[in-house]
Amino acid sequence: VDNHILKYxxxxxxxxxxxxxxxxxxxxxxxxxxCRFALAAERExxxxxxxxxxxxxxxxxxxxxxxxxxxxxxxxxxxRSWVPIxxxxxxxxxxxxxxxxxxxxxxxASFVTTAVDTHLRYLNGQLPLEVFSDSPxxxxxxxxxxxxxxxxxPDYPQTPERKPYHVEGARLVGFKQDYAAYVVYRLNxxxxxxxxxxxxxxxxxxxxxxxxxxxxxxxxxxxxxxVLTWSDNGLTYALVSDLEERGQAxxxxxxxxxxxxxxxxxxxKRL
Amino acid sequence: LIGFRxxxxxxxxxxxLDNLDALYGFAMSLSRNPIDAEDLVQExxxxxxxxxxKRDIQSNPRxxxxxxxxxxxxxxxxxxxxxxxxxxxxxxxxxxERFEQWLLDERERPDANFERSDLSEKIRAAIAELPEVFxxxxxxRYFEGLSYRxxxxxxxxxxxxxxxxxxxxxxxxxxxxxxxxxxxxLHRERRSG
Numbered sequence: 296v297d298n299h300i301l302k303y304x305x306x307x308x309x310x311x312x313x314x315x316x317x318x319x320x321x322x323x324x325x326x327x328x329x330c331r332f333a334l335a336a337e338r339e340x341x342x343x344x345x346x347x348x349x350x351x352x353x354x355x356x357x358x359x360x361x362x363x364x365x366x367x368x369x370x371x372x373x374x375r376s377w378v379p380i381x382x383x384x385x386x387x388x389x390x391x392x393x394x395x396x397x398x399x400x401x402x403x404a405s406f407v408t409t410a411v412d413t414h415l416r417y418l419n420g421q422l423p424l425e426v427f428s429d430s431p432x433x434x435x436x437x438x439x440x441x442x443x444x445x446x447x448x449p450d451y452p453q454t455p456e457r458k459p460y461h462v463e464g465a466r467l468v469g470f471k472q473d474y475a476a477y478v479v480y481r482l483n484x485x486x487x488x489x490x491x492x493x494x495x496x497x498x499x500x501x502x503x504x505x506x507x508x509x510x511x512x513x514x515x516x517x518x519x520x521x522v523l524t525w526s527d528n529g530l531t532y533a534l535v536s537d538l539e540e541r542g543q544a545x546x547x548x549x550x551x552x553x554x555x556x557x558x559x560x561x562x563x564k565r566l
Numbered sequence: 567l568i569g570f571r572x573x574x575x576x577x578x579x580x581x582x583l584d585n586l587d588a589l590y591g592f593a594m595s596l597s598r599n600p601i602d603a604e605d606l607v608q609e610x611x612x613x614x615x616x617x618x619x620k621r622d623i624q625s626n627p628r629x630x631x632x633x634x635x636x637x638x639x640x641x642x643x644x645x646x647x648x649x650x651x652x653x654x655x656x657x658x659x660x661x662x663e664r665f666e667q668w669l670l671d672e673r674e675r676p677d678a679n680f681e682r683s684d685l686s687e688k689i690r691a692a693i694a695e696l697p698e699v700f701x702x703x704x705x706x707r708y709f710e711g712l713s714y715r716x717x718x719x720x721x722x723x724x725x726x727x728x729x730x731x732x733x734x735x736x737x738x739x740x741x742x743x744x745x746x747x748x749x750x751x752l753h754r755e756r757r758s759g
Binding site for chain 2: 305306309310311337340341343344345346347348349351352353354356357358360361362364365416418419420421423424427428429461463481486
């Protein structure tokens, strides 16, 4: 007796199945009246939904406003618009260089800044992910050969309870003339960004130091975002989140065992 | 160099303008209000222009634009709207005018592009009644033709979640159309037969 393919009907009709899977579904429905009927019913519903599509046309007033916005884009302007911007940037850079604290000049803080900036750009939709998967193993595989270091994301076996977090995807991010790994997790609806680079280009320092488990974590709050950085085994990590306190709950993405990040929480309170 | 950059910017701006109708349609499905939809699209376009990055545009401009629009909606606009209304194509509804009366007037409108069958109206009304998480996946998949992966990119969730939401949305649509006594689907005939 064939297994019914009801659960594949939606993916089949939405053209989300591979060619081989499509053939299996098509072969099955030819000999199974129930599945054939279910497929026809679903196809009919989808067709009806598509026919019900309202055909919107953006109002002319909106079109004119957006066209005006495009014309006002400074990047499309003349050289005059570049001169003051370039001058301001040079002045800001000079001021920053003279007044910035030591760690900034050493390049460590720029890793934190890059992590927060990357997190913000992702949230604003300006930084699409290059790989989408909820499997840490697949994401580790995707990074293989693309980075100047080896990165293997921890993948803890499924527990009877549902994991409170999941990985969403990843991409490469430029940092210090090379690539860093950017991974996005979500914990109870909160996005968490993990930025990883070699400790040759960035080391964890600055902010509040929290020793735990043989490592030294550094906590900083940047523009309201909680940033935890640390170095371990040749790599430097930054976790950015909007979670409570020091954002230590974000550590769960690497430490499935709650005891681990509770320990970090206890250590941080002790300090 | 400036000339080349201007040419490049013009090209990106055309991408935004070419997708304006689709953006407006998505904004309508989220806000269900033409005035809010217009403001939402304008804000999203402003952000898109400010954040123009070549690789984003080249990878998938529609996904990029929909993502920005949805983020604007979530961060700024969702709290402002009220009332489960879904306004189809046509004239804007006047202040204080009853929705039912407005809909009735719309049916009389001689507009060849406007699908006016009872079934389509019922389906549009049913989609409007769906919870937002279901409504957006239905609109992006069946109205805008995005793949699960592209929708996942817009919504910031895995493709599996998109599939699950679509599945649940369709079950709800089936049930709602059943309640509205829509005698057009095979599954109803089979059940009654």
